[in-house]
Amino acid sequence: EAAVTQSPRSKVAVTGGKVTLSCHQTNNHDYMYWYRQDTGHGLRLIHYSYVADSTEKGDIPDGYKASRPSQENFSLILELASLSQTAVYFCASSDRASNTEVFFGKGTRLTVV
Amino acid sequence: AQSVTQPDARVTVSEGASLQLRCKYSYSATPYLFWYVQYPRQGLQLLLKYYSGDPVVQGVNSFEAEFSKSNSSFHLRKASVHWSDSAVYFCALSMSTNAYKVIFGKGTHLHVLP
Numbered sequence: 001e002a003a004v005t006q007s008p009r010s011k012v013a014v015t016g017g018k019v020t021l022s023c024h025q026t027n028n029h030d031y032m033y034w035y036r037q038d039t040g041h042g043l044r045l046i047h048y049s050y051v052a053d054s055t056e057k058g059d060i061p062d063g064y065k066a067s068r069p070s071q072e073n074f075s076l077i078l079e080l081a082s083l084s085q086t087a088v089y090f091c092a093s094s095d096r097a098s099n100t101e102v103f104f105g106k107g108t109r110l111t112v113v
Numbered sequence: 114a115q116s117v118t119q120p121d122a123r124v125t126v127s128e129g130a131s132l133q134l135r136c137k138y139s140y141s142a143t144p145y146l147f148w149y150v151q152y153p154r155q156g157l158q159l160l161l162k163y164y165s166g167d168p169v170v171q172g173v174n175s176f177e178a179e180f181s182k183s184n185s186s187f188h189l190r191k192a193s194v195h196w197s198d199s200a201v202y203f204c205a206l207s208m209s210t211n212a213y214k215v216i217f218g219k220g221t222h223l224h225v226l227p
Contacts, residue, residue, distance in 0.1 A: 041219065043203070043217040050213060090156055094215075101147060101159040101162060102205075104156030106154070107154070107156055
């Protein structure tokens with residue numbers, strides 16, 4: 001079964017600190033995504049990647065970097081965490097075709113204090 | 114611009130009642146449409162999808178949805194809800210011209226009263 005695994009599942013970070021969220025997929029999918037979920041906003045795309053060693057900006061990339069060192073792994077990096085980045089972050093993967101579903105990880109709850 | 118609108122942020126129904134969750138989309142080309150469900154502290158899971166053919170599609174757990182091109186809608190239905198259906202439901206649009214671009218609605222929080 002398709003699987004997307006995120007780590008950690010929750011994290012408390014201090015303002016100004018560096019945070020790395022990791023994601024691993026065993027789906028052999030080309031596309032990987034990082035979404036942010038906030039109450040009232042639904043899911044917003046931060047970064048995505050369609051091939052290893054390449055990342056693209058999504059709709060809300062400011063304050064975030066992404067890294068795709070291999071097809072299976074995709075990281076989200078907050079170089080200088082801020083209070084406004086407190087949210088639940090979801091990693092996801094999908095096949096290249098538009099009519100296929102997106103497979104989600106269980107999310108990482110990030111609290112910046 | 115492409116968009117997905119779920120007009121109801123929260124819906125409350127009694128167990129055994131029928132359910133309709135509304136979804137409207139805006140997209141000029143062929144849409145690929147999905148409904149996902151999110152249970153507490155979980156990621157989103159696919160309920161059903163539509164990309165061609167019969168406008169009524171069946172999904173898991175007795176959910177179905179009907180695509181209407183004339184109304185630009187993709188409403189989710191269930192004949193009889195169970196308390197375990199309480200969750201957040203997301204409608205999503207995948208664009209045929211951009212494989213990566215999936216647009217999600219803001220979600221509808223369904224609360225089923227036992």
